[in-house]
Amino acid sequence: MIVAARDEADRVGETVAALRGAFPGAVVWVADDASTDGTAEVAMAAGAQVVSRGRPHGKGANVTAAAEAVLSDGDAPGLILLCDGDLGDSAARLAPLVAAVEAGECDLAVAVFGRRVGGGFGLALGFARWAIMSLCGFEAEAPISGQRAMRTEALRTTLPFARGYGMEIGMTVDAVRAGCRVGEYELDLSHRATGRTLGGFVHRGRQLRDFGRVYLSRRRRG
Numbered sequence: 001m002i003v004a005a006r007d008e009a010d011r012v013g014e015t016v017a018a019l020r021g022a023f024p025g026a027v028v029w030v031a032d033d034a035s036t037d038g039t040a041e042v043a044m045a046a047g048a049q050v051v052s053r054g055r056p057h058g059k060g061a062n063v064t065a066a067a068e069a070v071l072s073d074g075d076a077p078g079l080i081l082l083c084d085g086d087l088g089d090s091a092a093r094l095a096p097l098v099a100a101v102e103a104g105e106c107d108l109a110v111a112v113f114g115r116r117v118g119g120g121f122g123l124a125l126g127f128a129r130w131a132i133m134s135l136c137g138f139e140a141e142a143p144i145s146g147q148r149a150m151r152t153e154a155l156r157t158t159l160p161f162a163r164g165y166g167m168e169i170g171m172t173v174d175a176v177r178a179g180c181r182v183g184e185y186e187l188d189l190s191h192r193a194t195g196r197t198l199g200g201f202v203h204r205g206r207q208l209r210d211f212g213r214v215y216l217s218r219r220r221r222g
Helices: 013-024 039-047 059-073 088-103 123-136 151-157 164-177 198-221
Strands: 001-006 029-032 049-053 079-084 106-115 148-151 182-185
Touching: 001 013, 001 059, 013 039, 013 079, 013 088, 013 151, 029 059, 029 182, 039 049, 049 164, 059 079, 059 151, 059 164, 079 088, 079 151, 088 106, 088 148, 088 182, 106 164, 123 164, 123 198, 148 151, 148 164, 151 164, 151 182, 164 182
Parallel strands: 001 029, 001 079, 029 049, 106 182
Antiparallel strands: 079 148, 106 148
């Protein structure tokens, strides 16, 4: 399993501990995007292996590096769980995603947050939904959720992940185009949400930029 993190020292330890408790024996990798607050150290202390960069590369590139490390580390697992480092102890509730893939319900299982916390006016989320529908015909309820379980074969078809925050949109489009079945599951998860603040709007502006980039790149691929 791979945890995406940047400056999450206050929550990544809980996230790793929750995953290790919920999935005994699984190896937890943290994709640390050049955090400056000790995220990598906290993750290692919690029992995770860390792939870290000397400078920020963005979520997509950093999780790609971690995924490649997982796939090259001896026998690759048959299933990969991805999640964000700010889930804290709610990461233990991701088991239904893994169960759905193991049961053959889908090849890529995506978590829908049962409770909405924070957020802006819905422009970025609406664009993400429209982009996925336009590019591959899949109607996504949670188009940018980073909490995903997938078969290793599906992971290989979606690598490398799209740049920055476009990672999840690109992953869904690439998976559907490759013939993978995508399922969405509502889970009781919590995370660090951005609200209608200056920092929140700046964050969503960066998301929209990356969403536009991945839309254009996948449209060119056809």
